[in-house]
Amino acid sequence: MRPDHSPGQGETAPRRTAPNEIREVVTRESVTRAAGEFVRSQTFFDLLATRVAERTESQAPGNGLAAHAYLAEEIAPELTTLGFTTTIHDNPESDEHPLLIASRIEDPQLPTLLLYGHGDVQFAHASQWSEGLDPWVLTRDGDRLYGRGSADNKGQHTVNSLALKTVLESLDAPGTAALGYNVKVLMETAEEAGSLGLKAFAAAHRAELDADLFLASDGPRIAAEYPTLFLGSRGALGFKLVVHDRDGDHHSGNWGGKLRNSATVLAAAVNSLVDGNGVIRIPTLRPEDPPASVLEAVAKLPEVIEAGSPEVDFDWGEPGLTSAEKVFAFNVIEVLALDAGNPAQVVNAIPGRAEAHMQLRYVVGTDVDDFESKVRAHLEGQGIHGVDVVFEHCMPATRLDPNARVVAAAAESVRTTTGLEAAIEPNLGGTIPNDVFAEVLGLPTVWVPHSYPGCNQHAPDEHALISILQQGAEIMAGMFWDMGQSPDDWFTSKKTRPDAY
Structure with missing residues (x-):
């Protein structure tokens, strides 16, 4: 019912139930159980099937x-x-990627929760899916729901909205009952295209998106069996190293020793940034020591070995760090692609041009301002000349302090609902547009993923696990319930909070 809707002939106005009366009728356990049971219903399947069928690439x-x-x-x-x-x-930056803002305001003086999701998906690549599967048709096979967007992100944001609906219905009057806080929703349709326009849109609509806490679901849990919270993401900075000494290649016998070899110079440049064991060699791209709260949170993360995953190279990367610290608390420079000569038809010629596509995955505490100048200065200082450093794109690193009060509240809520300890990642190893919410809107950010590493997101045979979606619905319903019961534990003014780095 819309807020401005009045009961017409034959209608009965919804009854607003007093909070203490509500607690006598329903319980937190009954609400979370109802949310989980709904995920196993045909109604939920049909709803998600309709959404998966929308070809929102x-x-x-x-x-x-x-x-x-x-x-x-x-x-x-x-x-x-x-x-x-x-x-x-x-x-503001694309005619093809609209955004939606929704608001449910009980009282402007109450704290406000901002929810987020994205309705777009990656390319389907239908011909690559297994026999009997269609990316645009939701297919149930045991615990799996196959379909493009089932895990990323249609299944996840659908679970969250249905969990909220379950809580509201438990209050006996959807649309009028008192949660004890306001709720806003931001839904975008360009996340898989780099969240095109999202930052500019958020900056232009700060007043409409003003809130006290950001809560959303995307990405995978650390493993299927572990409810997970993550509080930000590593940054991702893409750049190229280009050596262009001359047009065309020249005979290596006649000219070898007299001409600079662009590929050799490029190899030296790469090695100057990251050595043959994956250790970062440029000091300005190494992070500051992480806070103790981050190291403590990472140390508590479970060791996970997923079936089908590659074996970890323990001697790769920064010495002295655990595998978890390397992913969640440190930086890495990766070589994504190299181009010099023609490997398919090698000839005895000195390449006149060579190029490396590089990526810096980095955590909070890394200064990436004036990136190109810093890398050029480092290369020149190592005696490596003629290398052009080309900055391509950057999504900043963000992180909420794991010791923030809201993190403790969220972890306790998960424990109450599931009986399990939540795995708390200070930030994802990957990258999401969390900087829009943490920096542009200035919000504490908590993510509760309802997928798992083996879900094949962005790949053929993408699927969600019904068991995780069910548990996710229970977790979110518990959180929505708990926010109304203990708002001081969940809502911290973004103007005074000291706990974001």
């Missing part, structure tokens, strides 16, 4: 209509029935 030109339809036909009606007002906005 955000990298595909001309897909703006599908993106708009997803927001207008799937998300907006669902939220409207829960008392939200919804608006679909144009993307």
Whole structure:
């Protein structure tokens, strides 16, 4: 029911139940159980099947209509029935990637929760899926739900909205009952295209997105069996090293020893940044020592060995660090691609040009300002000349202090719901647009993923596990319930909080 809707003839106005009366009728356990049971229902399957069928590939030109339809036909009606007002906005940087803001305001003086999700998916690559599977048709096989977006991110944001719906319905009056806090939702349709326009949009709509806590679900758990919280992400900075000494290649017999070999110079440049054991050699791209709270959180993470995963090279990377510290608390420089000569048809010629595509995955405490100048100065200082450093893109690193009060509240909520200890990652090893929420909007950020590493997101045969979605619904319902019961544990003013790095 919309907030401005009045009961018509034959309708009965919803009854607003007093909070103490509610607690006598329903319990936290009954609400979380109901949310989980719904995920196993045919109704949930049909809803997710409808959403998976929407071909919202955000990298595909001309897909703006599908993106708009997803927001207008799937998300907006669902939220409207829960008392939200919804608006679909144009993307400031793309005509094909609209965004939606929805608000459910009980009282402007109450704290506000901001939820997030994305309705777009990666390219389907339908011909590469296993026999009998179609990326646009949700298919159940045991515990698995196959379909593009089932894990990333349609299944996850659908679970969250249904968990909120379950809590509201337990209060006996969806759209009017008192949660004890306000809720806003931001839904984008360009996450798989690098969240195109999201930062500019958030900056332009700060007032509409003003909140006290950011909570969302995306990405995988550390492993299927471990409920997980992560509080930010490593940054990702892409760059190229280009050596262009001359046009064309020249005979290595006639000219070898007289001409600079661009490939040799490039190899030296790469080795100057990262050695043959994966250790970073440029001091300015090594992070500051992480805070004790980060190291303590990482030390508690479980050792996970996923079936089918490659064997870890323990002698690779920064010496003295555990595998978890290397991923969650340190930086890495990766060589993603090299180009020199023609490996398919090698000739006796000195390459006149060579290029390396590189990536820096980095944590908070790494200064990447003026990146190109810093790398050039390092190379020149090592006696390596004629290397052009080309900055390509960067998504910043973010991290909430694992000792923040809201993290303890979220972990306790997970424990109460599941009986399990949550794995708390200070930041993902990968990268998401968390800087938009942490830096542009200035919010504490907590992510509760409902997928797992083996879900094949972005790949053929993407799938969600029903068991994780069910547990995820229970966890989120418990959190939505707990926020109303103990708001001081969850909502910390972004203007005074000291716990973000």
